[in-house]
Amino acid sequence: MRAGVIGAALAMSMLGKVAGAQDAPAGDARRGKQISYTCLGCHGIEGYKNAYPMYSVPRLEGQHPEYLAAALKGYRDGDRAHLTMHSQASTLSDKDIQDIAAYFAGKPLSPSGAKTGSVPSAASVCTSCHGADGIAIAAIYPSLAGQHRDYLVRALDEYRKGGRKNPIMKQFAGNLSAADAASIAAYFSGLGPGLATESRPYTRFGEPTPTP
Numbered sequence: 001m002r003a004g005v006i007g008a009a010l011a012m013s014m015l016g017k018v019a020g021a022q023d024a025p026a027g028d029a030r031r032g033k034q035i036s037y038t039c040l041g042c043h044g045i046e047g048y049k050n051a052y053p054m055y056s057v058p059r060l061e062g063q064h065p066e067y068l069a070a071a072l073k074g075y076r077d078g079d080r081a082h083l084t085m086h087s088q089a090s091t092l093s094d095k096d097i098q099d100i101a102a103y104f105a106g107k108p109l110s111p112s113g114a115k116t117g118s119v120p121s122a123a124s125v126c127t128s129c130h131g132a133d134g135i136a137i138a139a140i141y142p143s144l145a146g147q148h149r150d151y152l153v154r155a156l157d158e159y160r161k162g163g164r165k166n167p168i169m170k171q172f173a174g175n176l177s178a179a180d181a182a183s184i185a186a187y188f189s190g191l192g193p194g195l196a197t198e199s200r201p202y203t204r205f206g207e208p209t210p211t212p
Contacts, residue, residue, distance in 0.1 A: 027065055027102030036100045038088060043104065046197040056148035059195035060104040064139035068101035071142075074164070081163040104198055109135045109143050116191060122180035123187045125172065134191035146194015152185035 042048050048057045060068060074080040076089035076097070092100070116133050126144075131137050134145025144152065158164045159173035176184075 027069070027098035027100070029099070029102040029106075032099035032101070032103030035096060036103055039100065039104070040198065044198050053154070055150045055154040058151045059147055059197050061106045061196040061198045062109040062146075062193075063105050063143055063195065064108045064136060064141075065098070065101040065105040066139040067136065067142050068105055069097050070140060072097045072101065079165045081158070106198070108139075109145065109193065109195070111135050112193060120183045120187050122176065122183045126184060126188070130188070134188045134194065143195060144188035145191035146196070147189055149185045149189035152189060153181050156181045156184065 042050075042057045043060055045057075049055065050057055071080065072089050072092065073094075075082060075085040076092060078086065080086075089097070111131065112133050112135070119127060119132055129137060129141045130144045134143060134147075136143045155164070156173045156176060159166060159169040160176070162170065164170075173181075
């Protein structure tokens, strides 16, 4: 019963947010590539780790640009607590954010229609927005398929502790045990086709890689 109530609340929240996201202008991915070189220092290296605490920097390629834009605005406006991300995002205009989001999203993932097997009970509510195949059912929510397991655990912990100020996710994460969070992360991180790391288009000397 509780899972149904939370799922309904998520759906109602989704409807309002999606309407706002659809009104936003599409970003310019070519400009986004030009102004996102500092982002690639972390998000363009597969396996790169955030330090203190240590966890994998999230994969972004395949996300919906609407979600990436919302996340960047959250870091910029203080709704998400991460010093480096806040410092980076605080210099960005809304236009910059839309363009960077369009670049990193690339071609957003689409539902595969493939059978995913049994969904762990802890993850059953998550599928209301993030999809049983880990691909978000609306552009304002993140796809989770193929995301780093340790990053997903960290994100849930931040919602639980208030590092990310989303009241619905805080309520959901606050009811999770450590074992539940680990089960959710293991499930979604193992799904495919999944998110990927944007290839870093620079050599070790800092010059752009020549176009073939």
